[in-house]
Ligand SMILES: NC(=O)C1=CN([C@@H]2O[C@H](COP(=O)(O)OP(=O)(O)OC[C@H]3O[C@@H](n4cnc5c(N)ncnc54)[C@H](OP(=O)(O)O)[C@@H]3O)[C@@H](O)[C@H]2O)[C@@H](O)CC1
Ligand SMILES: Nc1ncnc2c1ncn2[C@@H]1O[C@H](COP(=O)(O)OP(=O)(O)O)[C@@H](O)[C@H]1O
């Protein structure tokens with residue numbers, strides 16, 4: 091499933107009309123009929139429904155929704171919030187069809203008037219503004235959005251809550267706070283950004299018949315679904331041996347943080363790695379080995395000096411490397427020596443990101459394929475941008491950073507955004523606030539390490555890994571084994587088993 095900006099949606103729409111020969115009127119018919127169908131399935135027939143329409147094609151969808159809902163037996167009134175001459179093109183055509191069927195159309199041009207009228211309704215369908223919104227929201231629409239937000243109504247937005255930008259990087263002026271949004275055809279970028287996602291409420295996508303070919307040259311962001319994961323998950327051959335399931339090394343842990351590497355190594359093994367070696371300080375080994383008897387151990391004299399030729403040679407035997415968990419932030423050359431010398435995928439997390447920052451802008455020779463896994467605070471540190479700016483434009487910031495530094499980014503949060511060095515992006519929105527605890531990132535690093543070793547595409551591997559990490563947390567809560575309060579990083583590791591059973 092593609093994720094689009096407003097401009098991309100218009101281009102895709104144009105392609106469907108010009109190349110696909112699907113008339114705009116038909117796309118609008120499909121959009122409205124699909125939304126009405128969803129409303130019928132989800133809401134009680136006794137709900138009195140007000141549909142508020144604006145001047146654009148979003149309003150046009152509203153006319154179609156009205157026509158279908160009346161046919162389903164709902165009590166519907168249509169409120170037109172703009173003058174008659176503003177309704178043009180496909181929207182005017184569908185207004186005419188509505189008027190052929192019903193005389194329930196009221197022109198309301200002031201917010202107070204709208205307030206008086208909406209009081210009698212249970213549910214409002216918001217078809218005021220769609221993805222064509224630009225600049226500050228003007229009166230009287232502004233006041234009308236305020237009224238809709240104030241009233242005790244169920245708010246259902248069509249395509250996007252009116253007033254909300256579709257893209258990232260734009261400030262929210264005022265927008266409908268929807269209980270439910272039926273997104274037309276493809277999720278918009280703002281669906282996945284923290285400052286805007288809450289406005290959508292619960293959301294579903296309705297397809298309107300645009301062929302996938304319309305997206306191919308236009309959109310470069312995708313939303314990961316269960317079926318994507320199932321389709322690309324590596325199969326285990328009957329004659330598999332531990333070497334064919336990936337041999338990985340995990341480097342890190344000061345004596346004060348052995349748990350970090352323990353979590354990563356257990357998570358890597360529980361995700362199916364053939365062999366995991368933990369490279370750490372001697373004093374950590376008995377503690378980590380106590381919790382992870384399946385791993386083997388490599389002793390490092392310290393986590394500060396450049397890696398010796400002997401260590402590099404040993405690490406060269408592995409398929410991929412994860413580094414940085416619990417490593418500490420004292421000045422260290424370990425990471426730079428690793429990525430200058432080894433031609434492997436390297437997952438860099440936690441303190442490793444601080445070390446990376448010290449040489450990222452210099453022209454250090456990089457042989458390794460770098461994958462960084464920052465949360466928003468770490469991304470702010472790496473990019474020198476405030477967290478608020480990154481939250482506002484996570485797609486754009488990640489894309490520029492990944493291209494500039496030629497690396498993969500897994501930007502972690504409620505919606506984890508994965509970006510490749512050429513700017514292709516994928517989003518996993520699995521997971522819940524139970525994951526907002528120390529150690530869950532270490533678990534993710536271990537899972538990602540295994541996925542990378544088992545999949546030829548790093549992007550697919552990172553998307554699958556992020557998905558199953560979040561899905562484990564979700565299943566543990568859905569199946570009532572834990573709550574968001576008591577869920578721990580170790581539980582996520584144990585929850586992987588349920589994920590694999592569900593996916594297979
Ligand atoms: N994607 C698809 O394939 C399909 C998409 N479809 C639907 O079309 C929708 C996009 O339609 P669209 O382009 O007509 O834009 P949309 O937002 O309805 O109206 C724009 C108008 O709003 C106004 N306005 C703008 N800014 C404003 C402001 N700040 N403050 C106040 N007013 C403001 C301005 O009007 P003005 O007052 O300037 O005349 C402008 O002209 C899309 O979201 C989806 O629902 C489906 O029908 C089928 C296929
Ligand atoms: N509210 C949330 N909803 C879904 N996932 C979350 C939420 N908060 C955190 N996560 C996930 O939990 C993990 C936290 O990672 P991180 O912050 O690095 O933790 P730590 O460094 O303590 O191990 C990430 O994978 C992130 O996507």
Ligand SMILES: [K+]
Pocket residue numbers: 148216217218219220247248249250251252
């Ligand atoms: K809308």
